[in-house]
Amino acid sequence: MKLKTLLASTVAMTFIGLAAQAQTVGFSQIGSESGWRAAETTLTKQQAEERGIDLKFSDAQQKQENQIAAIRSFIAQGVDAILLAPVVATGWDSVLEEAKEAEIPVVLLDRRVDSSDDLYLTAVGSDLVHEGKVAGEWLVNEVGDAECRVVELQGTTGSSPAIDRKTGFEEGIAGHDNIEIVRSQTGDFTRAQGKEVMESFLQAENGGKDICALYAHNDDMAVGAIQAIKEAGLKPGEDILIVSIDAVPDIFKAMADGEANATVELTPNMAGPAFDALDAYWKDGTMPEKFIQTESKLYTPEDDPAGEYESRKDLGY
Numbered sequence: 001m002k003l004k005t006l007l008a009s010t011v012a013m014t015f016i017g018l019a020a021q022a023q024t025v026g027f028s029q030i031g032s033e034s035g036w037r038a039a040e041t042t043l044t045k046q047q048a049e050e051r052g053i054d055l056k057f058s059d060a061q062q063k064q065e066n067q068i069a070a071i072r073s074f075i076a077q078g079v080d081a082i083l084l085a086p087v088v089a090t091g092w093d094s095v096l097e098e099a100k101e102a103e104i105p106v107v108l109l110d111r112r113v114d115s116s117d118d119l120y121l122t123a124v125g126s127d128l129v130h131e132g133k134v135a136g137e138w139l140v141n142e143v144g145d146a147e148c149r150v151v152e153l154q155g156t157t158g159s160s161p162a163i164d165r166k167t168g169f170e171e172g173i174a175g176h177d178n179i180e181i182v183r184s185q186t187g188d189f190t191r192a193q194g195k196e197v198m199e200s201f202l203q204a205e206n207g208g209k210d211i212c213a214l215y216a217h218n219d220d221m222a223v224g225a226i227q228a229i230k231e232a233g234l235k236p237g238e239d240i241l242i243v244s245i246d247a248v249p250d251i252f253k254a255m256a257d258g259e260a261n262a263t264v265e266l267t268p269n270m271a272g273p274a275f276d277a278l279d280a281y282w283k284d285g286t287m288p289e290k291f292i293q294t295e296s297k298l299y300t301p302e303d304d305p306a307g308e309y310e311s312r313k314d315l316g317y
């Protein structure tokens, strides 16, 4: 073969090889219900761009049926992998079976599903029970033996964080009969519903005078509740202690203003570990652990909330 032809075919093979590495990934995202969710979306898109991955993004607007339709569309497009942040824990078996049939690996982000773990490559997320337990243990430490009537804003009904963060908090306060959850209702992880439900709690609890603490499954509901507490003429962070989860910028702003007391961090960068696992799988079929755990860290007013706000405010929340 002439040298010129040999060179041309080598260049062609290289590009084919490179093109083969430009993977296409479908991402079925829950929606944009909270600052944390927005940050997860931002960071996932950034990670895909940095890695040369063609990301097909679908916002399900909190509806499981939209997520299932998006997954079916990704399968029809023949993507190389699917990222799924499952809005609720049940109802995924059939569509995950279809992805498996099509030999398309699925990686779960930040929430879990009840399906068998042979239906997904891996799940990237925090220990949601542990997060709730850290929040409960913080409250135990904060109130000591004092009577403490707690109201709870739950996350989306049927979602793994709502189920597990409730379980964890109850474990955290177990054995401390002076602390009691007196009201518990979903605020669906949003500020608006957090405010609305907190208004009903305040009304039902002597204008809020009988409430010692709020435990919110995410910071966005806590921020909405803080507004309601202030409108009721009470001081959040003092009259009613505020403990929540996510560590979004606005909870640090509230903390710096003395209006919130504790948050448990949840990293929004779930895509980094997900794409790392997929890279290894695409390269030589390496099978990751079924659960890749991200860290959870407690922050209180002693942890420079103003500085934490500044360091996080431009991360896409």
Ligand code: GZL
Pocket (backbone or CB within 6 Å): 033, 034, 035, 036, 037, 110, 111, 125, 126, 161, 189, 217, 218, 219, 220, 245, 246, 266
């Ligand atoms: C938890 C994640 C939750 C966040 C909320 O892993 O799924 O969903 O805590 C978001 O802010 O709505």
